[in-house]
Amino acid sequence: MTPTAPVSRRQFLSLAGMLAGTAALAACSGSPIAGQTARPLQFWHLLSGADGVTMSGLIDTANAAQTAYGVHPTVLSWGEPYYTKLAMAAAGGRAPDLSVMHASRVVGYAPGGLLDPWDVQRLADLGVDEASFPAAVWEKGFVGDDLYSVALDAHPFILMFNTEICERAGVLDSDGRLRAVSSPEDFLELARAVAGESEGHGLSYGYLGDGAQMWRLFYTLYTQHGSEIELPEGGTAEMDDDVALTALTFMQQLLDGEIAARENDYQSAIAEFATGRSGLFLTGVWELRSMQQADLPLDATLIPTLFGTPSVYADSHAFTLPHQSSPNPETRDLVYRFVADILKGSFDWAGAGHIPAYLPVTEAPAYADLLPQAHYAEAAEYVRYDPPAWFTGSGSRFQAEFGSAVQNVLLGGDDPVAAITRFRSRLDTQLRTPNPANPQGGAS
Amino acid sequence: MTTTAPAASTATVVTGRPGARVRHATGERRETAAAWGFLTPFMIAFVLFLVWPLLHGLYLSFTDQSLTGAGGGFVGFANYAEALGDPVMWRSLGNTVWFTILSTVPLVLLALVMALLVHRGLPAQWLWRLSFFMPYLLASTVISQIWVWIFNPQIGAANRVLAWFGLEPLAWLQSPDTNMYAIVIATVWWTVGFNFLLYLAALQNIPAQQYEAAAIDGAGPWRQLWSITLPQLGQVTVLIVILQMLASLKLFDQAYQMLGGVASDTTRSIVQYIYEAGFVGYRFGYSSAISYVFFAIIVIIGVVQAFAMRRRGEQS
Numbered sequence: 192m193t194p195t196a197p198v199s200r201r202q203f204l205s206l207a208g209m210l211a212g213t214a215a216l217a218a219c220s221g222s223p224i225a226g227q228t229a230r231p232l233q234f235w236h237l238l239s240g241a242d243g244v245t246m247s248g249l250i251d252t253a254n255a256a257q258t259a260y261g262v263h264p265t266v267l268s269w270g271e272p273y274y275t276k277l278a279m280a281a282a283g284g285r286a287p288d289l290s291v292m293h294a295s296r297v298v299g300y301a302p303g304g305l306l307d308p309w310d311v312q313r314l315a316d317l318g319v320d321e322a323s324f325p326a327a328v329w330e331k332g333f334v335g336d337d338l339y340s341v342a343l344d345a346h347p348f349i350l351m352f353n354t355e356i357c358e359r360a361g362v363l364d365s366d367g368r369l370r371a372v373s374s375p376e377d378f379l380e381l382a383r384a385v386a387g388e389s390e391g392h393g394l395s396y397g398y399l400g401d402g403a404q405m406w407r408l409f410y411t412l413y414t415q416h417g418s419e420i421e422l423p424e425g426g427t428a429e430m431d432d433d434v435a436l437t438a439l440t441f442m443q444q445l446l447d448g449e450i451a452a453r454e455n456d457y458q459s460a461i462a463e464f465a466t467g468r469s470g471l472f473l474t475g476v477w478e479l480r481s482m483q484q485a486d487l488p489l490d491a492t493l494i495p496t497l498f499g500t501p502s503v504y505a506d507s508h509a510f511t512l513p514h515q516s517s518p519n520p521e522t523r524d525l526v527y528r529f530v531a532d533i534l535k536g537s538f539d540w541a542g543a544g545h546i547p548a549y550l551p552v553t554e555a556p557a558y559a560d561l562l563p564q565a566h567y568a569e570a571a572e573y574v575r576y577d578p579p580a581w582f583t584g585s586g587s588r589f590q591a592e593f594g595s596a597v598q599n600v601l602l603g604g605d606d607p608v609a610a611i612t613r614f615r616s617r618l619d620t621q622l623r624t625p626n627p628a629n630p631q632g633g634a635s
Numbered sequence: 636m637t638t639t640a641p642a643a644s645t646a647t648v649v650t651g652r653p654g655a656r657v658r659h660a661t662g663e664r665r666e667t668a669a670a671w672g673f674l675t676p677f678m679i680a681f682v683l684f685l686v687w688p689l690l691h692g693l694y695l696s697f698t699d700q701s702l703t704g705a706g707g708g709f710v711g712f713a714n715y716a717e718a719l720g721d722p723v724m725w726r727s728l729g730n731t732v733w734f735t736i737l738s739t740v741p742l743v744l745l746a747l748v749m750a751l752l753v754h755r756g757l758p759a760q761w762l763w764r765l766s767f768f769m770p771y772l773l774a775s776t777v778i779s780q781i782w783v784w785i786f787n788p789q790i791g792a793a794n795r796v797l798a799w800f801g802l803e804p805l806a807w808l809q810s811p812d813t814n815m816y817a818i819v820i821a822t823v824w825w826t827v828g829f830n831f832l833l834y835l836a837a838l839q840n841i842p843a844q845q846y847e848a849a850a851i852d853g854a855g856p857w858r859q860l861w862s863i864t865l866p867q868l869g870q871v872t873v874l875i876v877i878l879q880m881l882a883s884l885k886l887f888d889q890a891y892q893m894l895g896g897v898a899s900d901t902t903r904s905i906v907q908y909i910y911e912a913g914f915v916g917y918r919f920g921y922s923s924a925i926s927y928v929f930f931a932i933i934v935i936i937g938v939v940q941a942f943a944m945r946r947r948g949e950q951s
Contacts, residue, residue: 270896271896271914271915275702275914275915278702278703278917279702279703281703282702282703282704282705283704303701303703303705304705305703399788399806399808399809400808400809400894400895400897400899401895401897402897452789454788454789454804454805454806454809455788455789456787456788456789456809458787459787459788459789459790462789462790463789582916588898588911588915588916591896591897591898592898594897595897595898595899595900598809598811599810599811602806602809602810603810603812624916624918627699627701627702627703627705627706627916627917627918628701628703628705628917629705630699630701630705630706631705631706
């Protein structure tokens with residue numbers, strides 16, 4: 192006897208089809224809360240980890256505070272992958288409505304027509320103008336006469352310290368802050384004192400295989416001499432070799448195996464400081480949140496001025512308008528509103544360690560109470576970005592080339608003079624190459 | 636020994652009835668049509684994804700085309716002239732050849748030794764086969780991460796091993812003196828399983844009777860190895876060496892990932908330089924020119940290899 196199926200195959204398929212159709216229709220209807228009026232804004236950024244979580248919070252807050260727009264962020268891996276994708280999207284003219292770039296990378300994009308300029312007047316109408324930014328940070332947004340990026344923050348290279356270890360080493364002043372030092376010798380002495388009280392090394396500094404890390408410290412020390420590197424297009428690099436030599440030799444002195452480990456990569460340096468085995472840590476502000484989560488007795492300060500001029504390597508996460516062939520005016524106007532909303536609400540961004548670029552945020556009393564952020568906030572006044580050129584900037588080949596040229600000086604004690612000559616030669620090769628995004632040169 | 640003629644050829648010979656040739660011709664046409672039917676999808680894919688990009692790349696190599704869409708003007712042989720005078724290109728090429736030499740030798744010899752050991756009847760053969768071949772199944776991202784940990788100067792296992800022997804710790808991946816060797820070690824661990832498998836298959840194809848006959852004649856294991864096994868592995872060794880050289884010349888992903896995308900003078904391969912020129916420096920024209928210089932070098936190596944093999948074949 193053939194058993195009778197309770198539901199025939201045809202019935203089953205019909206039922207499944209109906210269910211699928213219903214589900215598809217339900218998906219198309221969207222959420223009633225999302226609203227019919229909110230215009231979607233496509234936003235690409237490169238912020239992951241703790242920064243990514245903080246940025247998601249800022250976006251959610253901005254989305255919830257109004258009904259005109261709904262920002263949909265796309266997070267891409269930072270560095271080469273991000274910048275390549277962004278350049279290609281902009282070259283095709285169908286880029287997202289808004290992107291975050293490092294301010295130092297803008298100069299490689301703007302003259303090639305990969306970015307659209309901001310309307311300064313419209314920004315001013317929304318309360319975002321020159322007066323509301325530190326001068327160096329606002330000016331960095333310009334390429335020629337046009338504003339191409341609006342900074343969200345400044346994220347300098349700083350010095351974190353473990354207050355317990357430093358106190359034992361006797362290098363704190365009466366306020367519990369790191370004792371002021373003003374010469375390389377003083378700093379070496381201070382770091383040795385800290386090393387004496389540390390289980391590991393006095394100073395954690397990870398640089399192996401990381402051109403950016405080497406560059407950040409080098410350029411901080413280089414610019415503390417009151418010098419900057421100039422990279423004129425088609426010319427040769429203008430770099431003071433004596434100053435470069437002093438900076439590099441000082442870095443070599445730090446990595447003596449006592450003050451700092453000779454062989455330390457970035458992650459190992461983080462691990463050393465986060466586990467309380469070192470008293471000082473040379474790093475970017477972006478590591479602050481993870482260090483706070485490590486529950487350390489923590490404070491932070493600017494890298495001391497050792498060569499006369501207060502200066503610190505930094506970059507800024509900055510809002511840019513990747514080129515669109517025919518931008519929708521209403522969408523673009525909402526992008527301006529969104530950027531203004533985020534800047535004004537960027538107090539939470541300080542929680543991630545960054546120094547908000549929007550002055551009303553850092554000048555508010557609440558920011559003064561935010562420690563240790565307030566202890567290094569003045570770094571925004573002394574920021575030095577990468578020397579402007581199409582091939583420089585955060586995550587660029589330039590920084591990798593620098594690391595490649597000097598790493599063995601730090602690791603193997605090689606001759607710093609030869610390393611500087613090597614770096615100079617690489618710079619000159621790059622300078623001879625026209626900006627590939629704008630091979631004809633000039634502003635587009 | 637008897638052979639049976641295929642049915643189709645019987646049909647062509649045994650004719651005599653009118654119309655048989657016509658039917659045969661129709662069958663042949665059908666077969667041809669069917670063959671084209673099977674071939675066409677592949678041909679379309681071949682032209683679209685190989686022939687066209689090859690020709691387009693060749694065209695680009697004569698332009699200053701940027702990845703961002705700028706430029707594109709014809710520049711003649713300027714890119715080739717620049718490539719031939721570019722020390723970074725030559726250095727990258729040198730690194731690639733050095734890696735090929737360093738990796739091919741152990742990848743062939745180790746695979747042979749491993750296959751011989753397993754074939755000779757180690758206990759738990761399945762376990763050895765699995766463990767030798769397993770790394771080959773892993774993605775380059777996975778093996779890169781594993782070896783980044785192993786080579787970590789502070790906490791990695793590699794320096795622990797050095798410490799057992801009283802040796803100083805090394806910055807394996809970061810020091811220009813050691814990073815190429817570190818990449819070779821990781822690559823050998825990762826890919827030796829494939830060559831091992833080829834050797835094992837070849838070993839299993841050697842008839843057991845030959846060993847039995849040799850044993851009766853009094854040949855010991857070493858004599859059998861030298862006089863039976865190794866000579867019969869000659870052809871598969873040539874195949875493995877060729878495949879290995881081609882694979883090693885394409886060095887890129889594991890080196891790029893293990894060094895975190897950092898351009899190291901001592902490990903930058905030619906493929907990485909092509910990538911850097913095109914996707915980091917946005918210079919598509921120049922990148923294409925380097926690709927074609929590399930292509931030409933591979934063709935030359937291939938031709939030399941083919942001649943060498945033919946001479947060897949003639950001699951044998």
